[in-house]
Amino acid sequence: MNTELIVPLLAAAIQSGTPILYATLGEILTEKSGVLNLGVEGMMITGALAAFVTAQATGHPALAFLVAGLFGAAIGAIHAIVCLWFLGNQVVSGLALTIFGLGLADYLGTPLIGQTAPGFNKLAVPLLHYIPGLGPILFQQDILVYGAILMVPLLWLFLEKCRWGLNLRAVGENPEAAAAAGISVLRYRWIGILGGGCLAGFGGAYLSLAYTHLWTNGLSAGRGWIAVALVIFAFWRPGRALLGAYLFGGVMAFQLRLQAVGTHLPSSLLLMLPYLLTVAVLVFSSWKSKQADAPAALGVNMEPND
Amino acid sequence: MFTLSAYKRQEPRPWSSCLIVFAAVVISLAVSALMLKLQGKPALHGIELLFQGALGSRWSIEDCLIKAIPIFLCSLGVAIAFRLQIWNIGAEGQFALGAIGATWAALTFSDQPGYIVLPLMFGTAFLGGGLWGLIPALLKLKMRANEIIVTLMLNYIAILFLDYLVYGRWKDPGSFGFPMTKAFSVSAIVPKIGATDVNWGLVLCLVSGVVMYVFFRFTRMGFELKVAGENLNATRYAGLPYVKLVCVVMIFSGALAGWAGLIEASATINRLQPSIMVGYGYTAIVVAWLARLNPLTIGIASFLLAALRVGVENLQLELQVPAAFGGIMEGMILLTVLAGSFFNEFGFRFRRPS
Numbered sequence: 001m002n003t004e005l006i007v008p009l010l011a012a013a014i015q016s017g018t019p020i021l022y023a024t025l026g027e028i029l030t031e032k033s034g035v036l037n038l039g040v041e042g043m044m045i046t047g048a049l050a051a052f053v054t055a056q057a058t059g060h061p062a063l064a065f066l067v068a069g070l071f072g073a074a075i076g077a078i079h080a081i082v083c084l085w086f087l088g089n090q091v092v093s094g095l096a097l098t099i100f101g102l103g104l105a106d107y108l109g110t111p112l113i114g115q116t117a118p119g120f121n122k123l124a125v126p127l128l129h130y131i132p133g134l135g136p137i138l139f140q141q142d143i144l145v146y147g148a149i150l151m152v153p154l155l156w157l158f159l160e161k162c163r164w165g166l167n168l169r170a171v172g173e174n175p176e177a178a179a180a181a182g183i184s185v186l187r188y189r190w191i192g193i194l195g196g197g198c199l200a201g202f203g204g205a206y207l208s209l210a211y212t213h214l215w216t217n218g219l220s221a222g223r224g225w226i227a228v229a230l231v232i233f234a235f236w237r238p239g240r241a242l243l244g245a246y247l248f249g250g251v252m253a254f255q256l257r258l259q260a261v262g263t264h265l266p267s268s269l270l271l272m273l274p275y276l277l278t279v280a281v282l283v284f285s286s287w288k289s290k291q292a293d294a295p296a297a298l299g300v301n302m303e304p305n306d
Numbered sequence: 307m308f309t310l311s312a313y314k315r316q317e318p319r320p321w322s323s324c325l326i327v328f329a330a331v332v333i334s335l336a337v338s339a340l341m342l343k344l345q346g347k348p349a350l351h352g353i354e355l356l357f358q359g360a361l362g363s364r365w366s367i368e369d370c371l372i373k374a375i376p377i378f379l380c381s382l383g384v385a386i387a388f389r390l391q392i393w394n395i396g397a398e399g400q401f402a403l404g405a406i407g408a409t410w411a412a413l414t415f416s417d418q419p420g421y422i423v424l425p426l427m428f429g430t431a432f433l434g435g436g437l438w439g440l441i442p443a444l445l446k447l448k449m450r451a452n453e454i455i456v457t458l459m460l461n462y463i464a465i466l467f468l469d470y471l472v473y474g475r476w477k478d479p480g481s482f483g484f485p486m487t488k489a490f491s492v493s494a495i496v497p498k499i500g501a502t503d504v505n506w507g508l509v510l511c512l513v514s515g516v517v518m519y520v521f522f523r524f525t526r527m528g529f530e531l532k533v534a535g536e537n538l539n540a541t542r543y544a545g546l547p548y549v550k551l552v553c554v555v556m557i558f559s560g561a562l563a564g565w566a567g568l569i570e571a572s573a574t575i576n577r578l579q580p581s582i583m584v585g586y587g588y589t590a591i592v593v594a595w596l597a598r599l600n601p602l603t604i605g606i607a608s609f610l611l612a613a614l615r616v617g618v619e620n621l622q623l624e625l626q627v628p629a630a631f632g633g634i635m636e637g638m639i640l641l642t643v644l645a646g647s648f649f650n651e652f653g654f655r656f657r658r659p660s
Binding site: 038042078081082085086087088089091092093095096097098099100101102103104105106107110217222225228229232266268269271272275276278279282283286287303304 | 311312393455467648
């Protein structure tokens with residue numbers, strides 16, 4: 001294999017994997033608090049649209065990125081209200097959130113189809129980007145790629161070393177015991193949901209500001225769902241999420257490259273690859289994983305006791 | 307000082323769920339009106355157009371019925387899976403595979419009379435949808451793979467497979483490059499009832515609704531399913547054939563969605579083309595949950611959400627509102643119903659802190 005083909009491919013893999021990485025980290029945070037949020041796709045696309053509109057209006061991509069996080073969290077807040085306050089079914093609420101978010105983004109985004117917005121440009125890391133091979137792959141990316149990578153140890157530190165993170169995990173493992181120890185279950189679940197929504201929104205912003213700079217309806221194309229599957233693949237660990245997200249990025253980049261080069265394979269079959277891989281990865285990791293990997297109280301609402 | 311606290315009701319109040327759905331629809335309409343207003347469109351007139359478009363004439367009501375048929379069939383399928391606590395989100399893909407199966411039979415046996423080709427189509431659609439439902443069931447049972455994600459991924463795969471067929475292998479050479487198959491022969495088209503525009507799929511809905519009711523009410527397996535759905539531990543304890551139940555349920559769940567795909571391809575558009583996928587499979591989930599998985603109320607809710615789609619088409623025509631407006635409303639109705647169910651199960655009382 002020659003490096004002229006491999007290096008751009010791997011660089012593209014990192015780019016394709018970055019939005020999935022943000023969303024996966026977000027869903028890990030949410031699920032660690034004991035809440036299953038299947039609305040990632042909806043939060044992601046809403047974030048993508050919010051970022052796009054803000055960047056167009058203000059010309060500041062950084063501001064747009066933050067706004068996307070806010071909107072992702074705002075959509076997530078609907079899930080929190082329905083599930084935490086009104087004890088709605090978490091699976092159905094997440095699905096409804098996805099239907100709602102996709103509808104909202106289509107509705108507001110239809111007039112914007114085909115328009116462009118100012119986004120992020122590549123930012124070479126001083127010195128490091130000269131490293132042959134590794135430099136162009138890892139150190140000549142836009143700032144959001146570095147941000148996503150930085151989120152991995154940050155989330156790990158939060159969940160493993162920080163008092164708040166430990167409380168959040170306790171709430172996800174055994175809410176009754178946590179409540180008895182004086183930890184507010186609802187507060188930490190709010191944090192989990194809002195944080196997860198914010199990260200999903202960031203992932204969406206990457207799609208519209210760095211990955212394409214261009215609005216099309218249905219921009220997220222199932223990436224939110226892939227993120228939900230990757231949480232299981234990652235055994236709820238941030239480090240493995242990084243691996244999984246870039247693996248998917250690799251397959252997506254490879255598939256695009258094949259289409260660009262022109263093969264005998266029809267594009268619809270190539271486009272299936274990421275989804276087929278999701279099923280394969282999910283089957284494999286579910287088969288390997290132990291029950292103990294998932295937060296024990298995942299998806300179970302805590303009823304008010306009287 | 308008195309504080310307000312919630313307590314769990316001994317008996318959920320069944321009549322209040324109707325009230326909750328009604329309130330949810332009203333709230334969603336109000337928010338949608340507000341959204342129209344924000345976009346500088348006449349809000350009240352928009353709601354009026356919505357109702358007028360859906361229920362204003364005989365044709366529009368027929369159109370609602372035509373759209374309610376695939377929604378009802380998919381939703382019935384989703385509901386039997388949900389009853390067993392199998393989260394089948396894959397009606398959309400099973401619908402696609404049913405349409406593909408039916409199209410295969412329709413194109414292959416196009417010169418046969420209707421009494422041969424139509425039963426064949428029902429058979430192949432059943433196989434297509436049923437097998438597409440069986441895959442996640444097997445992966446769940448054998449490998450513990452989460453069925454929500456598998457069924458969802460299979461939706462994407464099914465739609466791409468449909469694209470692959472109509473852009474390539476099955477493309478009509480005389481379609482001027484449009485991705486579509488040849489039109490079905492007359493014998494492969496599910497006929498219309500009398501002088502109306504509504505096809506015989508409506509009768510299929512009635513029959514399958516009644517069959518489902520009878521099945522859950524009067525058969526041994528229906529009873530087992532009910533027990534298993536209410537308490538998974540009891541299933542194992544009582545030695546019920548869980549694996550068999552899940553497989554059978556998912557085959558029928560997928561097959562019903564498959565038949566919806568057949569009706570849509572055959573009766574509504576008379577061929578297979580990508581525009582057949584309009585999200586009935588996702589609407590079906592909303593319907594199943596609104597209707598609390600009961601066949602009769604699924605019928606009512608299917609008509610309601612079909613009417614929403616027809617109304618939004620009118621809104622699209624008159625006010626240039628994007629079709630996605632319907633999706634927003636579906637999502638909002640479901641979210642408000644979910645939140646509202648709280649009042650069904652919990653009551654409130656004031657109490658004095660001790």
